[in-house]
Amino acid sequence: MSTHRNAADHSLPEEKPLPQGRRFDALLKWLSLHARTACRGVVLLVCSALFLAGSSSVFSLPFIPSWKSMEPGFEIGSFAIGRQKGIEKHVVIARFDPELFDFVAVSAMFPGKKMQTLRDWVQSENLVAAINAGMFRENGLTHTGLFRFGELVNNSHVAERFGAFFVALPHGEGKLPRAAVLDRTADDWQEILPRYAVAVQNFRLIGADGTSPWRGRGEEHPVSAVGMDLKGRILFIHCREAVSVSFLAESLIALPLDLKQTMYVEGGSEASLAVREGEKMYVWSGRGKGDLLPNGFLLPNIIGVRRRSQEKVPVQVNAEPGQK
Template sequence: MGICPPVLPAGRRPRHPALRRFFGLLLLCGWLLCLCVRQPLPARADQTATDPPPVPPETADAAASPDIPWIRQEGLAFAELPLPLRDGPGPRVAVVRLSPDVFDFVLCAVGRGKHPPLTLRQWAQREGLEAAINASMYLPDGVTSTGYLREGSYANNSRLARRFGAFFVAGPDDDALPAATIIDRDEPDWQARLARYRLVIQNYRLISGDGRILWKPGGPRSAISAVGADAEGHILFLHCREPLDAYSFADGLLRLPLRLRAVMYVEGGGQAGLVLRADGLEREFNGRSATEFLPAGSIRAALPNVLGARRRPAAPSPETRENSR
């Protein structure tokens, strides 16, 4: 709380001019002190942050953004990187970068298969996925996504959430459209564009389509899973295991040379996860939670809705097609 300015008893004023000037200055200083100590209220998710301003990728500190040591395969790249936070190196973030020209993106949902929720690793094994991440947060019924979620004729949640401004989409009805991308609710004709895609997943925005961080500093700290799109059209699955507030996570991502165009939040806490099962490259990341301190160790969360990446079958070569005739 600020210090309130002094109040003189009603009907009494100092008679000497010097005393009047003194009390006038004291009153002014008191009001200035009240203004200076006021603290800004924390911003809600998906609202524009104005203090401090975001750091665009092109102006990020070069010393904090070295070349990324990718482990590469066809259509896929993986790296673990320390987040360059404003006050120094932060926790590590796992990054899986996927090419929509090589991978199909699919929804795995218990509401469609009528079976119990599975862990990310179990989903990946069951559905033949090379990478898998949380599709979205979900309601207490353990099935329904908090935002709009559909794939083809299956609708998990057909209502658009007013607070959520990001939509991951994949499988367009026209090859001229991006095979997978993130549509921002502030973009023109966003609803008409959603109708053109087989898969639509709605979540909170972390970074808008024009590179703004839509979260103010502070807020709860937790492990975070997120999905992003970069300037080259890749889709990125992102995971930070150590607790971090959403603004710091987004700010650190923009300081890395990932050329991110948009990022959406998909889950936080112990349920946030990421699995990679590429050829000879297997990784599993789970959010840090209190269960890790139990004698049995970490418990992997069972999830009702998962976003997965499945490698497309290789097109047969001309020689193979000729021999099959």
């Protein structure tokens, strides 16, 4: 998990997220104590990762140059965003119509919940998609900005350095979008936030004016983000290759996505996106240390998507989009 300090939103680094290498460093320590047995296990683990990368994970599938309809109101596509350091970069985007789908914020801190891989969050919460909600503090559970779902609260603190909010499930009087990404510098967020059941805060990637506050090359890493387009659709965005955040932001602005406000949610190996199509599951994870973990990292907090009326469907993994 990465933190970044080169954006306009980062002027007050008051939070201290858990370093992304801590869990992997613990694994390395274990390996050093159990070298002979562990090496055999690592070989199996790497083989499993390679098998998954070659057969079941979405990131291994052929390039999708435009949108593929998964079901009414839910589309997925992959797009080339140019080259950085001689390497072609791509983004995978899941796009949802909020009139047909609800958005939830779920945390391992909530009653009856526990840390799970993103794949398992999708299964256990009856979701059609999920994305890592973002960075967390050293206790491994508390989100670094505001995070709540109705009366269930992970963090009630509005972080000064975070310039975006994702909100969903409006209540009370007045017409509001069923889901939205707010720009703290442009929207009346103090009046709007109490009118939504779901509120998740993080860095601003693209502002209401269609520009990005991120400048310079900066650190490169995989990135996940949540955006909103001009039609009010919500986009879950994932770039598996390492990119600078400014490069990703400018690339997204250049794509024919009609993006408005967009919120950065996670960077590094833990940046991830999962979607399901009927009984089939597809998962993208950031390249890096997570490649040794075929099922991905255990995540404490996620943003999920549910059909507005649905029954729980068993998930079959190791499938490709479009297969029946």
